[in-house]
Amino acid sequence: MSPHSAYIHVPFCVHRCGYCNFTLVAGRGDLVEPYLQALARELEGLGKPRPVTTLYFGGGTPTFLSPNQLDRLCALVLDWHPLHKDYEWTVEANPEDLDAARVTCLVQHGVNRLSLGAQSFDKAKLQQLERRHTAADIRHAADLAHQAGLQVALDLMFAAPHETLAQWEADLAAAVALQPAHISTYGLTFERGTAFGSRLQRQQLHPVPEETERQMYLMAIDYLTQAGYQHYEISNFARPGKWSRHNQAYWAGAGYWAAGPGAARYVAGLRSTNHRSTSTYLRRIQAGASPVAEQERLTPAQRARETLIFGLRRIAGVERAEFQHQTGYTVDSLVAAELARFVDLGLLADDGHTIRLTRAGLLVSDSLWPELL
Ligand code: SF4
Incomplete structure (x- = not known):
């Protein structure tokens, strides 16, 4: 059966946060136009439009693109993945680059859900995580989205070095005060190959004790469920009726289309993943070659x-x-x-x-x- 979900990877960020191991290029606005051209060619490979009920633009930071580039990205993807009537279309955004022009562009194309990488409302914690936004940026971005009628999903991170339970509770309270439809909480991890991973090895960074991290996770469950959010997946909480439909398709084992550097799709039992390197992805598509790096047919x-x-x-x-x-x-x-x-x-x-x-x-x-x- 043809998948009903599609994921588009937008691999751009202003800089790479110390803990991040996602597929992206930092500070390479010059690659956005080649990326849009390559994505168009990759999507042409679908052969015909593939309608979906859930569409998700992730990154990286999709809102790194200018309003004009975002406009062209949305139009391009809709050509190949037109939406069924009752759809969910999510776009990830960073609080610092979401402005009225970008929100208007997204809404005009039909985006109905915005996923904000908030992580924390605490100045010191945000700096430690090497995030560039402030609590005021998060509130401003959430207000813009709500005023435009978008559902807001917030991502929060816990277990930053030196973080206390009281600080984490304050983050949960600040998030709930914004009344997002959806909240995801993730513990900080120190992945190999990231700046944080190296600093951990050199003992320049010290994770919070495991017991504290466990208590933080349990605190999130108790705090958010008491605030009216349903805990519906290990890391995800939502107001009734606001569960992420896109992620539910993944968790239900359904297939999904995907395009962009590092994107993985699962179509007709075949899982295939594009090259993680954005420059390799661009080079291969410009040369008329497949962007796929690996594929696996599951029994x-x-x-x-x-x-x-x-x-x-x-x-x-x-x-x-x-x-x-x-x-x-x-x-x-x-x-x-x-x-x-x-x-x-x-x-x-x-x-x-x-x-x-x-x-x-x-x-x-x-x-x-x-x-x-
Ligand atoms: S903003 Fe998000 S995707 Fe971009 S580098 Fe930071 S953590 Fe990674």
């Missing part, structure tokens, strides 16, 4: 295992009967021993009908997935 059992893992990321968990109907496998035929072990350890709950993460399981979920694959 039905592999697909079923992935579907199980994505399903378990959702707080509602996995219904055994629905899983079997969707994948053709029973859960027990794939992971009976692991499931029994995780239930014994109190990390998964299994009532015979639905399997879901427990509160203890939520804290260590990342360590469970490799054992289920």
